[in-house]
Amino acid sequence: MEARAQSVQSARRSKEDKKLLKRQIKASHTLLKHEGITTASEPTQCVVVCNGGLGNGVSREQLMAVLTEGGAVVESLLMPPNKPYSFASFASPQDGRSAQTRCHGRTLQANDGHRVTLYCSYVLPAVDRGVCECVSLPPGLCVLEDFVSPEEESQLLDAVNWTSHDDDVTTRRELKHRRVKHYGYEFRYDNNNVDKDKPLPEGLPSECDAVLQRCVCDGLISVLPDQLTVNQYESGQGIPPHVDTHSAFEDTILSLGLGAKTVMDFRHPDGRSVSIVHPARSLLVMKGESRYLWTHGITPRKFDVVPASAAERSGVVNFDPSDLTLNQRGTRTSFTFRKIRHTPCDCAYPSVCDSQRPSSPPCLPVARSDACRLEEQYVHRVYEEISAHFSSTRHAPWPRVRDFLLTLPSDAIMADIGCGNGKYLGINPQAFSLGCDRSVNLVSICAERGFHSVVCDALSVPLRSSAFDAVISIAVIHHFSTQ
Numbered sequence: 010m011e012a013r014a015q016s017v018q019s020a021r022r023s024k025e026d027k028k029l030l031k032r033q034i035k036a037s038h039t040l041l042k043h044e045g046i047t048t049a050s051e052p053t054q055c056v057v058v059c060n061g062g063l064g065n066g067v068s069r070e071q072l073m074a075v076l077t078e079g080g081a082v083v084e085s086l087l088m089p090p091n092k093p094y095s096f097a098s099f100a101s102p103q104d105g106r107s108a109q110t111r112c113h114g115r116t117l118q119a120n121d122g123h124r125v126t127l128y129c130s131y132v133l134p135a136v137d138r139g140v141c142e143c144v145s146l147p148p149g150l151c152v153l154e155d156f157v158s159p160e161e162e163s164q165l166l167d168a169v170n171w172t173s174h175d176d177d178v179t180t181r182r183e184l185k186h187r188r189v190k191h192y193g194y195e196f197r198y199d200n201n202n203v204d205k206d207k208p209l210p211e212g213l214p215s216e217c218d219a220v221l222q223r224c225v226c227d228g229l230i231s232v233l234p235d236q237l238t239v240n241q242y243e244s245g246q247g248i249p250p251h252v253d254t255h256s257a258f259e260d261t262i263l264s265l266g267l268g269a270k271t272v273m274d275f276r277h278p279d280g281r282s283v284s285i286v287h288p289a290r291s292l293l294v295m296k297g298e299s300r301y302l303w304t305h306g307i308t309p310r311k312f313d314v315v316p317a318s319a320a321e322r323s324g325v326v327n328f329d330p331s332d333l334t335l336n337q338r339g340t341r342t343s344f345t346f347r348k349i350r351h352t353p354c355d356c357a358y359p360s361v362c363d364s365q366r367p368s369s370p371p372c373l374p375v376a377r378s379d380a381c382r383l384e385e386q387y388v389h390r391v392y393e394e395i396s397a398h399f400s401s402t403r404h405a406p407w408p409r410v411r412d413f414l415l416t417l418p419s420d421a422i423m424a425d426i427g428c429g430n431g432k433y434l435g436i437n438p439q440a441f442s443l444g445c446d447r448s449v450n451l452v453s454i455c456a457e458r459g460f461h462s463v464v465c466d467a468l469s470v471p472l473r474s475s476a477f478d479a480v481i482s483i484a485v486i487h488h489f490s491t492q
């Protein structure tokens with residue numbers, strides 16, 4: 010009886026082992042295919058830990074604890090940002106071997122709560138695992154640590170009454186991603202500006218006075234701000250990348266972070282991006298280029314990748330994989346102080362300045378809402394207005410498109426996404442052609458011409474996939490406002 014139980018147990022174990030081996034092989038293949046990393050069949054002193062990466066919510070501290078459990082000495086632990094694996098280099102091949110045996114198949118509770126199984130394979134020692142780009146702060150930006158004391162921090166937080174309903178005194182709104190309250194002037198999200206003639210009856214809370222006086226004394230600002238926006242972010246919430254409207258506010262913008270630290274992302278229009286750790290009780294000062302040209306935003310997520318060695322410090326996240334870990338976000342409240350601008354902005358960045366380009370064509374939108382508004386204004390409305398003229402000037406089909414349509418067999422079903430006045434819908438009368446367009450007027454013209462067509466957005470076509478033999482979309486995508 011006992012022998013049977015044992016054999017059942019060992020059979021179960023070997024089944025588990027097989028499963029583990031299968032997963033390990035799969036993980037090795039994935040590493041090779043996506044990252045070009047080859048695993049070694051013979052033991053080495055370097056081990057790749059699949060599923061033990063920052064990308065699946067495993068922190069440096071957690072992984073280090075597991076790797077060093079049996080006394081193994083880890084010489085370096087590289088954790089590339091956002092990747093689901095890490096590389097541990099051990100002091101000796103014996104240490105590598107013992108860690109591999111111990112950790113392979115181990116389950117860990119990741120920071121976001123789900124369990125992950127670690128798969129460990131040997132790799133050849135490599136000099137370059139992941140990039141370490143040394144970047145500096147955007148010009149004009151600085152972070153002043155410990156700008157307010159813990160006592161001032163609680164006074165400021167207490168000054169915001171989130172439950173008040175006296176919306177005529179201070180405005181409070183629940184935005185999708187965060188709670189927002191305005192003082193001094195209301196910031197309007199529909200036009201990204203303020204009603205400069207309509208100051209709110211209540212100014213900035215008096216609890217801010219001492220902090221703002223300090224900003225003046227320290228030479229950060231010369232005039233006191235008259236507008237305050239308080240944002241409260243729960244863990245997981247963020248704010249889309251944006252530049253504070255030039256014509257609405259003067260140059261220097263002060264943002265005080267309270268409650269918990271976060272990571273803010275700054276982006277230059279040329280594509281450069283810099284992530285900045287903004288610890289609690291520190292003041293972010295945006296001036297000049299960092300205020301006018303770079304966008305800033307907070308990616309909605311529950312964990313940030315931060316340097317492990319300077320856990321409570323501010324500054325640039327250099328993405329050095331030998332020094333990264335995860336920081337769990339808490340509830341963070343930011344006080345952003347701004348001075349309303351009463352004259353047009355004359356900054357040195359006309360390409361992004363709304364004061365200096367009042368009637369020029371729109372610049373590349375940064376927010377989705379801006380993109381939608383531009384597309385509505387410059388595409389959808391225009392086509393409705395010019396549909397008749399447009400139709401009368403669009404009758405000659407492009408020869409290659411016509412040739413293609415004529416190759417379709419008689420029972421073919423063809424869809425034309427963005428069909429305009431339907432000039433391709435009648436080319437091949439043997440095929441069944443269905444058109445769609447965003448313009449109601451153009452679809453009406455199709456209907457008058459006896460074609461099948463519907464009104465819909467080309468980014469959300471209500472047609473079943475794989476139901477058509479041919480689909481065309483001619484001279485359409487340049488109308489999209491986003492990529």
Ligand SMILES: [Zn+2]
Nearest residue numbers: 255354356362
């Ligand atoms: Zn400007």
